[in-house]
Structure formats: C-alpha cells, structure tokens
Amino acid sequence: MDTVTPFQYELIYNAFSFAFAAMAAATIFLWLSRSQVASAYRTALTISGVVTAIAAYHYFRIFESWHDAYTFKDGVVTATGIAFNDAYRYVDWLLTVPLLLIELILVMRLSRAETTSKSVTLGLAAALMIVLGYPGEIATDLATRALWGSLSMVPFLYIVFQLFVGLGKSIKEQPAAAQGLIRTARLVTVASWGFYPIVFFAPFMGLTGGAVETTIQVGYTIADLVAKAGIGILIFLIAVRKSESDTDGGKAYAA
Numbered sequence: 240m241d242t243v244t245p246f247q248y249e250l251i252y253n254a255f256s257f258a259f260a261a262m263a264a265a266t267i268f269l270w271l272s273r274s275q276v277a278s279a280y281r282t283a284l285t286i287s288g289v290v291t292a293i294a295a296y297h298y299f300r301i302f303e304s305w306h307d308a309y310t311f312k313d314g315v316v317t318a319t320g321i322a323f324n325d326a327y328r329y330v331d332w333l334l335t336v337p338l339l340l341i342e343l344i345l346v347m348r349l350s351r352a353e354t355t356s357k358s359v360t361l362g363l364a365a366a367l368m369i370v371l372g373y374p375g376e377i378a379t380d381l382a383t384r385a386l387w388g389s390l391s392m393v394p395f396l397y398i399v400f401q402l403f404v405g406l407g408k409s410i411k412e413q414p415a416a417a418q419g420l421i422r423t424a425r426l427v428t429v430a431s432w433g434f435y436p437i438v439f440f441a442p443f444m445g446l447t448g449g450a451v452e453t454t455i456q457v458g459y460t461i462a463d464l465v466a467k468a469g470i471g472i473l474i475f476l477i478a479v480r481k482s483e484s485d486t487d488g489g490k491a492y493a494a
Contacts, residue, residue: 243449248309248316251453254460255302262295265468272475277485280478283346287471290335290342294467297331298460300324305456325376328459332369337362339470340398343424346477349409361401368394372439381442388439395436399429414484417477424473431466438462 243251269288273281301324308323309316340361344354368391375387402425410421438458442451 242318243309243316243452245311245314245316247449247453248311251456252302252305254457255298255305258460258464259295259298259302261464261468262291262298265291265471266295269471269475275482276475276478277482279348279485280346280481283342283474284478286338286342286345287474290338290467291471293335294331294463297327298463301327326373329369329373329376333366335467336365336369339428339466340365342474343421343428343470344406346474346481347406347409347413347421348481353409357401357405361398364394364397364401368398375439384442385440388436391439392436395432398432402429414481416484417480420473420477420480424470424477427465427473428470431462431469434462434465435459 266288269284269291273284276284304324304327307319307321309318311317341358344357344361349357371387371394372391373387375384375391378384378387406425410418410425413421438455441454441458446454
C-alpha cells in the first residue's frame with residue numbers, strides 16, 4: 240500500500256466526502272425537478288438521478304474503505320493493513336457510464352428505432368471500455384497497465400466518434416433553444432471522459448508513492464463530479480428548454 244502524507248490523506252478524504260454529498264444533492268435535485276419538464280423528458284431526468292444515486296452510494300463505500308485503510312493520529316498517517324478497495328469505482332462505472340450515454344440520447348427524444356439502436360450500441364461500448372480498463376487499474380506493473388489501458392481506448396474512441404458524428408445530424412434537428420446546451424453536454428461528456436485516461440496513466444508521469452495515489456483518487460473524483468452531477472444539471476436544463484419549445488409549439492404538458 241502506498242504511503243501517503245497527512246496532506247495527501249486529508250485531500251483524498253475530503254474529496255471523497257465532498258463527492259458523496261454532491262452526488263446525493265444532485266440526486267435529490269434531479270428527481271424533485273421531474274415535475275418541471277414535459278413527460279417525454281422525465282425518464283431522462285430519472286435516469287440521471289439514478290446515475291448520481293449509484294455514484295453517491297459508491298462514494299460512501301469508497302470513503303469508508305479509505306477510512307479503514309489508514310489511521311490518522313497525532314499528525315501521522317499509518318496504513319492499517321486493510322487494503323483500500325478501488326474496485327468500487329469500476330462497479331460504479333460499469334453501471335453509470337452506459338446510463339450517462341442513454342440519458343443524453345433520451346433527452347434528445349429521437350425516434351424509437353434510433354433511440355434503441357444508439358442506446359444499445361453506445362451502452363455496450365461503454366461497458367466494454369470499463370471492463371477492459373479494470374485489469375490495467377489493478378495491475379502491478381506498467382506494461383500490463385499500458386496494455387489494458389490502450390485496449391480500453393478503442394471503445395472510448397468509438398463512443399467519441401458516435402457522439403460527434405453519429406449524433407451530429409440529430410442535434411441539428413433539435414429545437415434551436417436546446418441545440419447549444421446539447422452540444423455543451425456532448426462536449427463536457429467527452430472532455431470529462433477524456434480526463435479519465437490521463438489520470439489512468441498517471442503512474443507513467445514519473446510520480447511515485449502517495450503522489451500517484453493522490454493524483455488517481457482526486458483526479459477520478461473530479462472527473463466523476465463533472466461527468467455525473469455536472470451532466471445531470473445540463474440534462475435538466477436541456478429538458479426544460481425542450482419542454483418550453485414543445486409548449487410554444489402547441490404541445491402542452493401536464494405538470
């Protein structure tokens with residue numbers, strides 16, 4: 240187990256605590272906001288809330304695992320011998336990453352056939368990306384980490400291609416008031432997801448010991464906050480804009 244300094248320990252500890260609170264708050268907000276959008280977009284908000292709820296649960300478990308892995312007393316951090324369980328992250332991602340793509344597709348309100356097709360293909364690609372990345376995350380040597388990290392990039396690049404090319408025409412068909420937000424959500428999704436590989440390859444940047452652990456844990460946490468809570472807020476704003484456009488076009492919706 241990597242030795243961390245008191246500063247690194249508290250930084251990671253507080254990052255996990257903040258992430259848990261932020262994900263829980265986002266869940267409450269998203270679920271309570273369903274009544275503010277048309278019924279056609281409420282499923283997207285529900286799924287977005289499910290994403291942050293799953294993340295909140297796993298950040299609570301990650302927080303507990305970090306607390307159990309070390310003791311911090313009299314300014315000294317000591318490993319307890321209980322391994323920090325980083326697998327919680329990958330279980331979380333396996334559930335939430337496909338849902339993140341599905342919520343974006345649902346809020347666009349595409350045709351039934353296109354919604355089904357894109358949800359299945361992008362969801363499977365996202366799951367494959369996570370499955371391929373896990374062996375590299377737990378690898379004890381850099382060569383194995385590099386191999387599985389590179390393999391994981393293949394479905395990631397496919398997802399990026401589909402978001403920018405496959406959904407390009409569909410975005411142009413969205414209400415003008417929502418197009419900018421949808422493009423922003425797409426860009427933020429890709430940017431935040433692109434941050435994960437940077438963090439994943441942190442051990443190759445010459446970092447050692449607690450610096451590696453700190454970079455990975457804080458980096459992944461920041462990316463999660465943007466990709467889940469941040470995108471959830473954008474999904475809500477898109478749903479509001481599209482609901483207003485539907486109403487202006489004569490498609491009133493029940494509160």
